Amino acid sequence: QVQLEESGGGLVQAGGSLRLSCKFSGDPTSRVCMGWFRQAPGKEREAIAAGYLNSGVVFSADSVKGRFTVSEDSHGGALFLQMNSLTPEDTGVYYCAAKLPGFACGSQSWSRISDYEIWGQGTQVTVSS
Numbered sequence: 001q002v003q004l005e006e007s008g009g010g011l012v013q014a015g016g017s018l019r020l021s022c023k024f025s026g027d028p029t030s031r032v033c034m035g036w037f038r039q040a041p042g043k044e045r046e047a048i049a050a051g052y053l054n055s056g057v058v059f060s061a062d063s064v065k066g067r068f069t070v071s072e073d074s075h076g077g078a079l080f081l082q083m084n085s086l087t088p089e090d091t092g093v094y095y096c097a098a099k100l101p102g103f104a105c106g107s108q109s110w111s112r113i114s115d116y117e118i119w120g121q122g123t124q125v126t127v128s129s
Helices: none
Strands: 003-007 010-013 018-025 033-039 046-052 068-072 078-083 092-099 116-119 123-128
Touching (some): 003 116, 018 092, 018 123, 033 068
Parallel strands (some): 010 123
Antiparallel strands (some): 033 046, 068 078
16 A cells, blocks of 8 residues: 655745655556645645646645645656645645555546545644744
């Protein structure tokens, strides 16, 4: 089974950038939907962006469009989240997660958090004003 480990979080000033990494072990040989999520203090977990690995298609939330970009390591094994123009509202614990093979990852289903079975431990991002 795929295992996930996030890194790259930290403290940054508003307007700054961070790049998060999600290393995954195991071999997702099937079409696997993977993405990024975050949870701010006192709030529900929010889906940020997701797509099938190796597809080049990524769906993202309106709140991060134009600021956050998801990419993959060309050699496989890692997913990245480049975050630019950060604001204090972006503060939270960021997670990468994966669905089990066979779960849909389309325009309506990518953000269905309950479908994601495999989660990393999370990495803290704090944006100061």
